[in-house]
Amino acid sequence: MSARDGGYDDWLDAVAEGEGYYLECANGHGWLPPRRVCPDCGSRDLDEEPLPDAGEIATHTTVYVATPAFEEDAPYVTAVAHFGPVSITGMVRDVDPAAVEMGDVVGIDVGERETTGDRAVVFRPR
Amino acid sequence: MSDPRVAGAGVTDFGEHPERTGRDLFAEAGLAALDDAGVPADDVDALYFGNFMGELAEHQGHQGPLMAEAVGVEAPATRFEAACASAGAGVRQAVKNLRSGEDDVILVGGAERMTNIGTAAATDALAIAADDLYEVRAGMTFPGAYGLMARSYFAEYGGDREDLAHVAVKNHEHALVNEHAQLRKEITVEDALEAPMVAEPLGLYDACPITDGAAAAVLVSEEYAEVHGLDARVSITGTGQGGDNLALQDRPHFDQTPAADAATEEAYADAGVGPDDVDVAEVHDCFTIAEVLAVESLGLFERGEGIAAARDGVTTRHGEMPVNLSGGLKAKGHPVGATGVAQIATLTWLLDGSHPRADDVPDADVAVAHNAGGTAASATVHVLEVVS
Numbered sequence: 001m002s003a004r005d006g007g008y009d010d011w012l013d014a015v016a017e018g019e020g021y022y023l024e025c026a027n028g029h030g031w032l033p034p035r036r037v038c039p040d041c042g043s044r045d046l047d048e049e050p051l052p053d054a055g056e057i058a059t060h061t062t063v064y065v066a067t068p069a070f071e072e073d074a075p076y077v078t079a080v081a082h083f084g085p086v087s088i089t090g091m092v093r094d095v096d097p098a099a100v101e102m103g104d105v106v107g108i109d110v111g112e113r114e115t116t117g118d119r120a121v122v123f124r125p126r
Numbered sequence: 127m128s129d130p131r132v133a134g135a136g137v138t139d140f141g142e143h144p145e146r147t148g149r150d151l152f153a154e155a156g157l158a159a160l161d162d163a164g165v166p167a168d169d170v171d172a173l174y175f176g177n178f179m180g181e182l183a184e185h186q187g188h189q190g191p192l193m194a195e196a197v198g199v200e201a202p203a204t205r206f207e208a209a210c211a212s213a214g215a216g217v218r219q220a221v222k223n224l225r226s227g228e229d230d231v232i233l234v235g236g237a238e239r240m241t242n243i244g245t246a247a248a249t250d251a252l253a254i255a256a257d258d259l260y261e262v263r264a265g266m267t268f269p270g271a272y273g274l275m276a277r278s279y280f281a282e283y284g285g286d287r288e289d290l291a292h293v294a295v296k297n298h299e300h301a302l303v304n305e306h307a308q309l310r311k312e313i314t315v316e317d318a319l320e321a322p323m324v325a326e327p328l329g330l331y332d333a334c335p336i337t338d339g340a341a342a343a344v345l346v347s348e349e350y351a352e353v354h355g356l357d358a359r360v361s362i363t364g365t366g367q368g369g370d371n372l373a374l375q376d377r378p379h380f381d382q383t384p385a386a387d388a389a390t391e392e393a394y395a396d397a398g399v400g401p402d403d404v405d406v407a408e409v410h411d412c413f414t415i416a417e418v419l420a421v422e423s424l425g426l427f428e429r430g431e432g433i434a435a436a437r438d439g440v441t442t443r444h445g446e447m448p449v450n451l452s453g454g455l456k457a458k459g460h461p462v463g464a465t466g467v468a469q470i471a472t473l474t475w476l477l478d479g480s481h482p483r484a485d486d487v488p489d490a491d492v493a494v495a496h497n498a499g500g501t502a503a504s505a506t507v508h509v510l511e512v513v514s
């Protein structure tokens with residue numbers, strides 16, 4: 001059992017409980033933890049804000065040639081979705097890869113990778 | 127301020143050499159560069175060495191001194207790591223040190239051994255150029271990242287897989303006469319379109335191969351070149367480097383490479399040239415879409431117009447703006463940590479007339495090299511000019 005990745009694993013726990021959040025600076029820039037400073041504006045005043053319930057797929061790819069850690073998952077869809085001011089990369093589940101489109105509205109959850117059983121951010125249509 | 131000269135360069139054959147160690151690959155390229163330059167190893171003041179995945183591929187860190195030893199150089203040696211732009215970052219540091227007068231001779235290069243670990247492990251190793259927590263754990267691969275960028279580009283500016291296929295066809299054709307190239311095989315648009323998918327919308331022929339190889343160049347101060355009567359007719363007159371958020375998700379656009387825009391702006395200003403002055407370019411086409419993004423960042427094409435450049439013949443060897451006459455990463459091959467210096471070698475040979483494709487650009491005197499790391503979170507641009 002390897003050590004937890006501070007910030008990241010806490011965030012995944014929160015997402016899994018339906019209480020996902022992001023970090024926002026005074027200028028409305030959104031980021032995922034751990035962050036001590038906003039890379040855009042240099043603000044060190046970052047507050048946890050609740051993650052919007054739904055995100056919108058900004059771009060996506062279907063991965064056929066996977067790394068060994070995703071071998072049994074392939075082919076799978078990885079997408080970047082905008083959740084308000086923060087954007088998140090996740091695996092799209094419960095939808096035919098060929099049917100995924102930009103602009104699709106998705107919810108965020110934590111799922112398991114088929115290959116390793118490790119946790120992964122997943123998006124499902126909603 | 128004087129500009130450093132490229133006194134000599136050397137490359138290994140790029141390809142599948144799984145049994146050749148990194149140190150042996152670099153020894154071949156480094157010694158070839160020293161011989162080409164006519165510079166004794168004793169005169170080398172520093173070695174800057176690019177390598178990306180040595181820990182994973184060879185269980186070898188601390189490669190600077192190892193590589194200096196391999197080429198018989200007793201000088202401080204430092205490894206540069208900026209993913210696929212590792213060697214470009216080394217070139218930039220060499221240019222700065224030579225200009226400052228601190229050093230007179232710098233051996234810069236890189237090597238990567240990749241095929242010994244197999245395609246799956248190499249795919250895994252390449253993926254670590256992305257954000258491990260937020261990208262790799264969500265299934266992001268190196269081709270996957272460029273698949274995300276390609277789809278975004280198509281949606282924003284138009285274009286399709288067939289346009290990208292023309293980039294691959296062009297670069298394969300360019301590589302036919304390059305004896306060091308990994309893939310010397312003509313392909314058709316149909317071949318590219320019918321190839322298996324890697325990361326949709328990118329297929330097998332949109333991706334560069336996995337490559338073992340090394341490259342090296344001897345960069346010297348103008349004064350050293352003159353005092354020693356070196357035949358070094360090409361200068362590096364401009365250097366630029368840009369950076370960006372590591373994870374694609376944290377950038378405002380997925381269809382542009384601002385790090386390369388910044389590197390370009392800096393390098394052109396440094397050299398006192400503009401995009402209209404550029405006669406030939408070697409760009410970082412790890413994937414076909416990457417060449418499109420590169421030529422736009424270099425200002426050779428307007429945003430949204432790079433996609434048609436190969437299809438319209440503009441970037442072919444017979445076109446107005448030849449790009450990747452070496453075959454590019456796509457056909458020449460992409461030994462990750464060596465690529466930035468392989469580009470410098472190619473352009474030097476194109477400008478001094480010794481490259482097999484030099485006849486396609488007989489009057490070229492300004493060239494540009496674009497080297498990008500990961501999804502271009504690192505990018506370097508160098509301007510090379512024939513000394514008048």
Ligand SMILES: [Zn+2]
Binds near residue numbers: 027041042043
């Ligand atoms: Zn901010």
